[in-house]
Amino acid sequence: MPRHALATVCLSGLLEDKLAAAAAAGFDGVEIFEPDMLASPERPAEIAARCADLGLAIELFQPVRDLEALPPDDFADALRRLDRKFAVMEQLGVTTALVCSSVHPHAVDDDDLAAEQLHVAASRAADRGLRLAYEALAWGRHVDTWDRSWRIVEAADHPALGVCLDSFHILSRGSDPAPIRDVPGEKIFFVQLADAPELAMDVLPWSRHHRLFPGQGAFDLAGFTGAVAAAGYAGPWSLEVFNDVVRQADPWRAARDARRSLLALEETVGVAGTLPPRPPxxxxxxxxxxxxxxxxxxxxxxxxxxxxxxxxxxxxxxxxxxxxxxxxxxxxxxxxxxxxxxxxxxxxxxxxxxxxxxxxxxxxxxxxxxxxxxxxxxxxxxxxxxxxxxxxxxxxxxxxxxxxxxxxxxxxxxxxxxxxxxxxxxxxxxxxxxxxxxxxxxxxxxxxxxxxxxxxxxxxxxxxxxxxxxxxxxxxxxxxxxxxxxxxxxxxxxxxxxxxxxxxxxxxxxxxxxxxxxxxxxxxxxxxxxxxxxxxxxxxxxxxxxxxxxxxxxxxxxxxxxxxxxxxxxxxxxxxxxxxxxxxxxxxxxxxxxxxxxxxxxxxxxxxx
Amino acid sequence: MPRHALATVCLSGLLEDKLAAAAAAGFDGVEIFEPDMLASPERPAEIAARCADLGLAIELFQPVRDLEALPPDDFADALRRLDRKFAVMEQLGVTTALVCSSVHPHAVDDDDLAAEQLHVAASRAADRGLRLAYEALAWGRHVDTWDRSWRIVEAADHPALGVCLDSFHILSRGSDPAPIRDVPGEKIFFVQLADAPELAMDVLPWSRHHRLFPGQGAFDLAGFTGAVAAAGYAGPWSLEVFNDVVRQADPWRAARDARRSLLALEETVGVAGTLPPRPPxxxxxxxxxxxxxxxxxxxxxxxxxxxxxxxxxxxxxxxxxxxxxxxxxxxxxxxxxxxxxxxxxxxxxxxxxxxxxxxxxxxxxxxxxxxxxxxxxxxxxxxxxxxxxxxxxxxxxxxxxxxxxxxxxxxxxxxxxxxxxxxxxxxxxxxxxxxxxxxxxxxxxxxxxxxxxxxxxxxxxxxxxxxxxxxxxxxxxxxxxxxxxxxxxxxxxxxxxxxxxxxxxxxxxxxxxxxxxxxxxxxxxxxxxxxxxxxxxxxxxxxxxxxxxxxxxxxxxxxxxxxxxxxxxxxxxxxxxxxxxxxxxxxxxxxxxxxxxxxxxxxxxxxxx
The missing domain is CATH 3.10.180.10 (2,3-Dihydroxybiphenyl 1,2-Dioxygenase, domain 1)
Structure with a gap:
């Protein structure tokens, strides 16, 4: 039975509201969205204690942006910022950080450089017992498809570096998720799930405003999740849904809606879950x-x-x-x-x-x-x-x-x-x-x-x-x-x-x-x-x-x-x-x-x- | 001073609410949007009388769809439907109908045929003292730019056929409105004004949900309107704004907002209007x-x-x-x-x-x-x-x-x-x-x-x-x-x-x-x-x-x-x-x-x- 996680960015409220709501809906863990932490008066260690009290694992810290394929000066800056985030992660007690593919104006179209710099960053993470999950944003400056992010991770070849696969970024571009089953499961560090309606708009505003919980949109979440499961991914199924309406809704209710979507998805995919079968x-x-x-x-x-x-x-x-x-x-x-x-x-x-x-x-x-x-x-x-x-x-x-x-x-x-x-x-x-x-x-x-x-x-x-x-x-x-x-x-x-x-x-x-x-x-x-x-x-x-x-x-x-x-x-x-x-x-x-x-x-x- | 008109489709309410609100805001006339009439229990002649009582001219009947560039059978059907609309127009006492460029699945990419069929339709209109204003929808099947609609109207060469120029359809496609000044003013039968925010989405949903009154979006309405005025257009300036929010707002308030936008636009364009100048x-x-x-x-x-x-x-x-x-x-x-x-x-x-x-x-x-x-x-x-x-x-x-x-x-x-x-x-x-x-x-x-x-x-x-x-x-x-x-x-x-x-x-x-x-x-x-x-x-x-x-x-x-x-x-x-x-x-x-x-x-x- 996969663990169920929810990104704090999905919900309305103060961080303490979001965490309480996620726990009440039965989630096993959360992704901590950094701005939620920045607006909290609690130190990261206090937030960690709060999560522990609620029975929530902190599965992911996100996002790290603009880390790779950079000129030397920019990369040095990025590493300095990364070290600060590592310090926060240690206090939070979270081991995995989400690294979004670069949208930096200086980022270059050079996968070798991206792999090399990610290797350096992953080494620093490994020194502290942390790891990096590299995700291709659908609007990444150069890296905008999951298979390219995976090729870079393969080339970087560091045990503390894997991919993060987000159904929205993959399905919104019409990419085929089927070959995901051929990725070694242990190199898939994280999986984020979001559905969306078919909308004739740019992928960035579509993603930022109109994502939906699985089963509420038009994407084939079952196909995506099936491929991920077939790859041997054993981490949490985590929801990351940016949606204008959910963002202002009662977080306790929204969290139930979110978790229900995972329960239904498990059944559709045929993964062992907790849902009793439907009688005729x-x-x-x-x-x-x-x-x-x-x-x-x-x-x-x-x-x-x-x-x-x-x-x-x-x-x-x-x-x-x-x-x-x-x-x-x-x-x-x-x-x-x-x-x-x-x-x-x-x-x-x-x-x-x-x-x-x-x-x-x-x-x-x-x-x-x-x-x-x-x-x-x-x-x-x-x-x-x-x-x-x-x-x-x-x-x-x-x-x-x-x-x-x-x-x-x-x-x-x-x-x-x-x-x-x-x-x-x-x-x-x-x-x-x-x-x-x-x-x-x-x-x-x-x-x-x-x-x-x-x-x-x-x-x-x-x-x-x-x-x-x-x-x-x-x-x-x-x-x-x-x-x-x-x-x-x-x-x-x-x-x-x-x-x-x-x-x-x-x-x-x-x-x-x-x-x-x-x-x-x-x-x-x-x-x-x-x-x-x-x-x-x-x-x-x-x-x-x-x-x-x-x-x-x-x-x-x-x-x-x-x-x-x-x-x-x-x-x-x-x-x-x-x-x-x-x-x-x-x-x-x-x-x-x-x-x-x-x-x-x-x-x-x-x-x- | 141009006449100010408002399409009934802009506003919320029953047709009688919309008309009363337009009159109260000081509009001179309206476009009657056919579905508003269809949902009214009043016969067209009664609607005409209501408008007259309110001091509103009916400037346009809209829309006529899928009229031109059709195979013979479809065109015959279209003419039969058109005759019915002509009968309604006579009862309404309106002389100009808006003809949107065809989105019919059988429409062919043949400007000569379009011109020929529009000539036929215009002749039938002229027989009844009516006229047709042909508009290029930004998503027309073949005719989707104003200059192409104008070439077809020129080729059709019938006094009862002119163009309707809609700022949204023109500016949303990035077309240059400047050459409009070279169109003979009397061949511009109607002008519709709408602004819009810059949105990275398909033009159809952008048009249907997100239009704004002039001055509230990102389009150069002054440039468009200036070109129209320079062409010698002497008809009404008419607002046609499809907007989800305006559509459910108090129509009296929305009509004031609408008319204010025209008053401000007149001043920007430098057309004689009613607005007293601004002191420092x-x-x-x-x-x-x-x-x-x-x-x-x-x-x-x-x-x-x-x-x-x-x-x-x-x-x-x-x-x-x-x-x-x-x-x-x-x-x-x-x-x-x-x-x-x-x-x-x-x-x-x-x-x-x-x-x-x-x-x-x-x-x-x-x-x-x-x-x-x-x-x-x-x-x-x-x-x-x-x-x-x-x-x-x-x-x-x-x-x-x-x-x-x-x-x-x-x-x-x-x-x-x-x-x-x-x-x-x-x-x-x-x-x-x-x-x-x-x-x-x-x-x-x-x-x-x-x-x-x-x-x-x-x-x-x-x-x-x-x-x-x-x-x-x-x-x-x-x-x-x-x-x-x-x-x-x-x-x-x-x-x-x-x-x-x-x-x-x-x-x-x-x-x-x-x-x-x-x-x-x-x-x-x-x-x-x-x-x-x-x-x-x-x-x-x-x-x-x-x-x-x-x-x-x-x-x-x-x-x-x-x-x-x-x-x-x-x-x-x-x-x-x-x-x-x-x-x-x-x-x-x-x-x-x-x-x-x-x-x-x-x-x-x-x-x-």
Whole structure:
């Protein structure tokens, strides 16, 4: 099992905050980023003692810059500075220093000189029992690829000199990590892991602002880490993530997010780790809405009009079970500031095993209060604050987790209708938390990313991603959707509305019934439908029918998505009825701007001056 | 005087919000961005009526995409879509449509075909009294430079076809705008203006997310606009700025910011505009602190310890004048949540003219309450919420704005000392507002940008910029400093502390006196000073002396910046004593992380878990 380390530069806070947060998240060690130490009033030896108290090894001191391939005077200066750093390292009790490939304006393009000077520096390190890990920065003045850094280390041929391999520097340049497996493992002194989104920008700002924890970006971290493991590397897996958002986030939370990414990566790579295996997960069991008692009637009216029936009442609590097809919605009345999607219950072959896995992924176990004769469901808190409930695939009377047994049948007959099940839930955590929430749901439930969308909505850009697994009644889809920038007091809808989307087989019929029952569906106005005709998607007559029923239409290359949307209920949730035609894979993101504008208009009379 | 227009896509809100905001800021017209119309429930004719009511001309309908250089079938489709847009334009009452150069996958690299098809499209437009403005997108599939779009328009040779010139598309590619002056003015159908920061990224995301209003970025908008004016272009100057932050900001405020940028640009280009000329502005007259009565004693102790004397008390209000050298600080006691820099008073040859200019730059005039026999100072509200006071260069008894007359001399003698004047004030508006605040101060006061810094501070990245004018006692410096991302509840210091920096000629002497007087100066700890030695900036002995006096040191290629910093007083302001050595031009940004960490430690005991 590899040791897990975290660079202090990743986190927000004072050095003591960062160290405490890393320890609390279960890291075995840290990289000390020198500026964090410089801003600390504690002497290096005191910092070392603090780490020891927290059970953290100091795995690396970083960075040493502009050391090699220098003219004699500059090299002499560099060695003088290096000696000072060695003294600090001794006080810290750390043996390995990271040496970044030179960006010095006087650095020359001469690998022999680089090797010779690194040999000299490594000899001085060895004299003090220290060692140097040489890393090719992707923007190094001359040395900017890992294989060149390795050739120089080979040529320098000193036991106190090895390479540091950083996944960002290697993968951002499109270098092939596979040949790393041929490097002798003991010459890989250190491995730093960072993922990143594909961004069309220079590698330096990309690296300094946009790195992500493994599994949250587009890089093949598994391929990289697999190659490193195959080389026989036995040192720590260490995260070095420069990210503007993480840098200002709660460090305790960010450290958990970081460590979760390593746990998931170990599993992907097939390295022995601590994560219990995932039991088979099927579709949703039910969605739980937390609804203020004042709003419960309105929610009930809407659910009924869309085709669901109130089939059960909880034996002891003001909780109602609504059902239609395979769709189950549990409406829990409690005094809450706004209605919200409080929980997602999934069906699994082994609820306890799934809950244990979630816990190992650093989600807190939640004990749900229940009477002795009520169902005892396994539950954890997801990073976005919602509850993830682990339900049996087939609830059986007599089992402790037989949750339907908590409901007394109302005797209301289930109407035949058009609702097949739950299409998806759309959650709206702050954008800062989407990467973490997404990684948790992927790692825990086995969801895969289907796509990511960015739309120019009336109050700023909105980005969304769809995670999904399974098909048909087993389809489990979670949308995470958030404003990219939302800081001002002007923009409405904080927190942004969530959506409960029902899968239906005839959206026109559902819309007709809902309207007949007096439910107001969102009307985005005539221009939207004129545009459908202008695009050539539908003819005038169909457009008129769609508009009459307030059906919104999106398309992709596989098919069509037709949906109707209710007003926002109880301040934060709307319900959709969704008909997928063909292999449409998205979640109607293109319709979000018109829908948001209509929701806004429903709330205000005239411009919100 | 050119007409001022704004594209609706710039602003946040529903279409009706955007239009109202544009009108309120004094724009003459708008570009209607089609998706804004599609999300509106109003028919195009109703939108036209709304614009007319607001006094806004609809100058452009946009965008038409993928029209030219297409195979016959695709072109037929494009013409069919175009006819639909023409119908919408007729209802809107707009005559010009923006045609973006094709990004269609079937578009061919054939300028003759492009010209031929644009001729056909222009003929159809002309039949309906409409016209087409062809624009080269910087990422057009084949046509991606303005000169190529102009050659195609020339070849197409149709009176209803001209070019649209967008400064972003032209300047982002490094194209020379000078030859634009040779294009016949009447063939330039439209001009769109946008600035942008220099960013090392692909032009498409750069354009879609990071455009800025003129004067807020790095592009030579004056050169571009001058060339357009020289060509004889007589249409509107229209802003088309895609910016993630502006897109979610209060549209009324953003529209003012937008229009201010055009007013300033007109003056720079030398085009007749509405801005009254700037009277000579000299250094600061005084800085006003708003201080809670509970904190007034502490502030007074600190100012006195740093060398200022309480020379005057206001005749009627709890306001004290502190002085040393040319530094004047007015401490106004009032019940406020935190102490803050409430106002900056500048000396000018013509206070009323400066105030009129500020008003023309859309800063609200502020009437300061005063008794009949008290000074009547001209004042406006700056965009960051602080007050800008316009004081006479030499206050003379008898003048209505003789502000020193409001203070009764205390008789306290002024001590000889080391304070020369005000070095700078550092304001900390939210980062979203820095561009606007900066443009206002530059345009109003004639400040120039000296530099911009980004530092990795303990609670996230902090970016700062220094604006300055004048030298010696006439030096006027404003620092705007903010967290780039600060959304979470974890990060402290919202609002971030402001700084009042006094210029001194011997920081060690000032530090010694302050410490002797019992004022706690910030101590960043020993590691910072070890590093100064490691860098070779100072020897061990000097480092020890600096540390003993808690002097922080920064350097640039011109000189050195030595400063001491007090604790944060009254929750939001700290005072610095600053000694500039040589031609150091910055504001000590590099020391900010250590200073912020020390400030944080002074507030909390141990880690903030």
């Amino acid at each position: 997960v099927h579709g949703p069991a039910f969605v739980e809405l937390a609804v203020d008692p004042d709003t419960a009637d309105e929610i009930g009216t809407v659910l009924h009009a869309l085709g669901l029936d109130a089939t059960g009442r909880h034996r002891t609590k003001p909780v109602t079970l609504w059902e239609a097809g395979e769709a189950r919605v549990v409406v829990s009345e409690e005094p809450v500031p706004t209605t919200s999607i409080a929980g997602l219950a999934v069906r699994t072959d082994d609820p306890e095993a799934l809950a244990r896995r979630a816990e190992a992924l650093l989600a807190p176990r939640r004990d749900l209060p229940h009477a002795a004769d009520e169902a005892d469901l396994r539950a954890v808190g997801a990073p976005d604050g919602s509850l993830l409930l682990c339900c049996p695939q087939r609830p059986e009377p007599g089992r402790a987790d037989f949750w339907p047994g908590d409901f007394v049948p109302t005797g209301v007959p289930r109407r035949p209708g058009h609702v097949a099940g739950i299409d998806h839930v759309a959650l709206t955590p702050p954008w800062d938390d989407v990467g973490e929430t997404s990684l948790f749901h992927r790692a825990c439930l086995g969801l895969e990313p289907v796509g990511e969308w960015e739309v120019a909505a009336p109050f700023g850009l909105v980005r969304s991603r769809l995670l999904a697994a399974g098909t048909g009644a087993d389809a489990l889809r979670i949308v995470l959707s958030s404003s990219v920038v939302r800081r001002g007091g002007w923009a409405p809808g904080v927190p942004a509305p969530q959506s409960l989307a029902l899968a239906v087989d005839d959206v026109l019929a559902v819309a007709r019934a809902a309207t007949a029952a007096g439910v107001r569906l969102v009307d985005v106005g005539p221009n939207h439908y004129d545009d459908l005709v202008a695009r050539g998607w539908v003819d005038e007559e169909t457009a008129a029918e769609l508009r009459a029923h307030r059906v919104l239409v999106d398309r992709d290359e596989h098919g069509e998505y037709r949906h109707v949307v209710t007003e926002v209920l109880g301040g934060r949730v709307f319900v959709e009825a969704v008909q997928r035609v063909g292999g449409y894979a998205g979640h109607g993101a293109a319709d979000a701007p018109a829908r948001m504008a209509a929701h806004r208009r429903a709330r205000v009379a005239g411009p919100a001056a | 502005v000299h250094g600061p007259a005084f800085v006003e602190l708003a201080v809670d009565p509970d904190t007034a004693d502490e502030i007074g102790t600190v100012l006195h310890a740093l060398g200022l004397d309480a020379t005057g008390r206001h005749r009627t209000k709890p306001v004290t004048l502190w002085e040393a050298g040319e530094a004047r600080v007015v401490v106004s006691e009032e019940p406020v949540p935190t102490t803050s820099i409430a106002g900056l008073a500048v000396r000018t040859d013509d206070p009323e003219a400066l105030a009129r200019r500020a008003e023309a730059l859309l800063a609200p005039r502020r009437d300061l309450p005063h008794a009949a026999d008290e000074a009547d100072l001209r004042a406006v509200g700056a965009p960051d919420g602080s007050l800008l006071l316009c004081c006479p260069q030499r206050p003379e008894p008898g003048r209505a704005d003789f502000w020193p007359g409001d203070f009764v001399p205390t008789g306290v003698p002024r001590r000889p000392g080391h304070v020369a004047g005000i070095d700078h004030v550092a304001l900390t508006p939210p980062w979203d507002d820095v561009g606007e605040t900066s443009l206002f101060h530059r345009a109003c006061l004639g400040l120039e940008p000296v530099g911009e810094w980004e530092v990795a501070a303990p609670f996230g990245l902090v970016r700062s910029r220094l604006l300055a004018a004048g030298t010696g006692a006439d030096a006027l410096r404003i620092v705007l400093s903010s967290s780039v991302v600060r959304r979470g509840g974890w990060a402290p210091g919202v609002p971030a502390p402001q700084s009042l920096a006094l210029a001194v000629d011997d920081v060690l002497a000032v530090a010694r006196a302050a410490t002797a007087a019992g004022v706690r100066l910030v101590d960043v700890g020993p590691n910072h000073y070890d590093d100064l030695v490691a860098r070779g900036w100072v020897d061990e002995e000097t480092a020890a002396e600096l540390r003993a006096h808690r002097v922080l040191v920064d350097r640039d290629e011109h000189g050195e910046y030595r400063h001491v910093v007090t604790e944060v007083l009254g929750g939001r302001v700290f005072v610095e004593a600053v000694q500039r050595v040589g031609g150091y031009a910055g504001h000590g940004a590099a020391d900010a992380p250590a200073r912020m960490a020390a400030h944080r430690r002074a507030r909390v005991a141990g880690p903030a878990a």
